[in-house]
Amino acid sequence: MSEYPIPKDMREFIEICEKEGELKRITAEVDWNLELSHIAKLNEERSGPALLFENVKGHRTSVLTSAYTKTSRVAIALGMERSAGIMDIAREWMERVTKGGLIKPKKVGDGPILENKMEGDDVNLSAFPVPKFYPQDGGRYFGTTAYLVTRDPETDFVNCGVYRMQILDDKSLGLQLLKGKDAEVMLNKYREIGEPMPATAVIGGPPLGFLVGSTLVPYGTSEYEVMGALQGEPVEIIQSDLTGLPIPANAEIVAEGYVDPNPENFRPEGPFGEYTGYYSGKAQEEFPKPWLKVERVLYRNNPIFWSTTVGRPVTDTHMVQSINRTAELWTQLQRMGVPGIQSVYILPESTGRFWAVISIKQMYPGHGRHAGLAAFATVLGNYGMKGVIVVDEDIRADDLPRVWWALSTRYNPVEDTEIIKKGRSTPLDPSLPAHTDYYDHRLLVSRILMDATTPYEWQRKPTVIELDKEILEKIKQRWGEFGLNFSI
Numbered sequence: 001m002s003e004y005p006i007p008k009d010m011r012e013f014i015e016i017c018e019k020e021g022e023l024k025r026i027t028a029e030v031d032w033n034l035e036l037s038h039i040a041k042l043n044e045e046r047s048g049p050a051l052l053f054e055n056v057k058g059h060r061t062s063v064l065t066s067a068y069t070k071t072s073r074v075a076i077a078l079g080m081e082r083s084a085g086i087m088d089i090a091r092e093w094m095e096r097v098t099k100g101g102l103i104k105p106k107k108v109g110d111g112p113i114l115e116n117k118m119e120g121d122d123v124n125l126s127a128f129p130v131p132k133f134y135p136q137d138g139g140r141y142f143g144t145t146a147y148l149v150t151r152d153p154e155t156d157f158v159n160c161g162v163y164r165m166q167i168l169d170d171k172s173l174g175l176q177l178l179k180g181k182d183a184e185v186m187l188n189k190y191r192e193i194g195e196p197m198p199a200t201a202v203i204g205g206p207p208l209g210f211l212v213g214s215t216l217v218p219y220g221t222s223e224y225e226v227m228g229a230l231q232g233e234p235v236e237i238i239q240s241d242l243t244g245l246p247i248p249a250n251a252e253i254v255a256e257g258y259v260d261p262n263p264e265n266f267r268p269e270g271p272f273g274e275y276t277g278y279y280s281g282k283a284q285e286e287f288p289k290p291w292l293k294v295e296r297v298l299y300r301n302n303p304i305f306w307s308t309t310v311g312r313p314v315t316d317t318h319m320v321q322s323i324n325r326t327a328e329l330w331t332q333l334q335r336m337g338v339p340g341i342q343s344v345y346i347l348p349e350s351t352g353r354f355w356a357v358i359s360i361k362q363m364y365p366g367h368g369r370h371a372g373l374a375a376f377a378t379v380l381g382n383y384g385m386k387g388v389i390v391v392d393e394d395i396r397a398d399d400l401p402r403v404w405w406a407l408s409t410r411y412n413p414v415e416d417t418e419i420i421k422k423g424r425s426t427p428l429d430p431s432l433p434a435h436t437d438y439y440d441h442r443l444l445v446s447r448i449l450m451d452a453t454t455p456y457e458w459q460r461k462p463t464v465i466e467l468d469k470e471i472l473e474k475i476k477q478r479w480g481e482f483g484l485n486f487s488i
């Protein structure tokens with residue numbers, strides 16, 4: 001499917017990154033308490049290499065950070081040309097899942113994840129080099145790249161979702177399952193039938209796991225199958241003899257157990273310095289959260305603990321969100337049959353989720369509105385998106401200077417704006433009222449559609465200035481004569 005091999009586990013990913021100068025081993029001693037995350041954050045703000053911390057104070061195993069801060073490393077995970085940008089990656093992703101189709105995981109009997117285990121009283125999550133990220137965080141966060149595997153008790157659909165997970169004590173992981181997320185929907189079903197929800201937190205496995213586990217695919221689509229589609233081979237899974245849930249055979253660390261769905265037993269979690277660049281508001285700490293009671297931990301020899309840094313953009317998480325949300329928005333628009341989509345781009349600077357640009361080749365009056373409103377109506381766009389800008393085909397969605405040109409010359413605010421007053425959002429959005437009384441209001445946001453396309457129905461359209469092709473050709477031939485130090 002591609003000329004580059006697709007790494008199937010974290011070790012292969014690290015090996016390729018290192019060979020290509022995309023990874024730095026940090027051998028100096030670094031404290032898991034703030035120091036590690038701060039080094040990673042500064043490194044990511046400068047688009048640095050992936051970091052493998054090999055000497056974390058008090059621990060003998062390593063921590064990987066900054067894996068996806070640069071598109072070149074996402075290209076490594078997907079086996080793509082290293083020069084691919086966000087939009088190239090998103091287009092390829094969309095094509096692999098829509099044209100290639102989903103690939104079911106394959107059951108195997110054994111795998112490196114079974115090399116070691118902690119059970120019962122021996123379970124100790126703090127035995128791993130788990131970082132504390134920001135000064136006001138409520139504790140160490142075991143889950144930043146980890147995804148939670150859960151099963152729908154009615155349909156058997158298996159979900160993998162990335163949700164932050166805080167170490168509450170050596171055997172408990174606090175979970176932030178925001179309203180309407182797949183694991184939250186499942187937890188509500190377990191409450192109805194009065195049973196605890198089996199759940200497994202997975203670190204590592206297919207390098208694409210973190211990217212796909214944090215992608216908003218519609219409920220009922222298993223992320224394991226999307227990972228399969230993207231890597232072009234089934235994910236190899238072992239069915240756990242404890243929970244019955246599938247776990248990647250080559251994962252680094254998995255924490256298995258049960259979540260009590262009874263809200264009376266929820267526990268405080270957070271605060272946490274979130275991807276918005278703000279601590280998740282105080283209001284949230286007053287809402288106790290479900291937690292995973294860990295009964296067993298499986299891990300490979302020399303397990304690699306994988307973290308991403310959250311906090312202010314643009315760093316690792318924002319690149320991940322921008323790429324997987326652009327890919328999924330594009331996929332969902334394609335599946336809806338919206339014609340003429342040329343490119344899609346969700347800005348990493350918008351924390352990778354709040355603003356999108358869509359470029360279309362117009363085919364009928366109202367096409368710009370169709371594309372923009374369709375974006376808001378997708379499962380992905382409906383979740384928190386604040387703005388969509390639609391531009392014509394002559395502008396790439398990621399060409400922001402030209403997007404601004406379109407907003408300046410093809411957009412007439414009153415005429416070309418649609419406002420939606422209420423839409424689904426996230427309590428993590430700091431622009432929404434934070435008072436506890438209004439907690440649920442924080443789940444609603446307004447949206448703006450800016451249609452910066454030249455109206456299709458205009459009989460007389462403004463003429464875009466193009467350079468004369470013949471003259472350009474002649475100039476090209478004579479370029480050397482002009483002494484300019486750039487080529488054309």
Ligand SMILES: Cc1cc2nc3c(=O)[nH]c(=O)nc-3n(C[C@H](O)[C@H](O)[C@H](O)COP(=O)(O)O)c2cc1C
Binds near residue numbers: 164176183215
């Ligand atoms: C680093 C990172 C941390 C995240 N943390 C959370 C979280 O704590 N809670 C949450 O609901 N979503 C979180 N998300 C977003 C979810 O991963 C995303 O919405 C995904 O679609 C959830 O899976 P689901 O659609 O199967 O529910 C996070 C995403 C990333 C990249």
Ligand SMILES: [Mn+2]
Binds near residue numbers: 159220
């Ligand atoms: Mn899901």
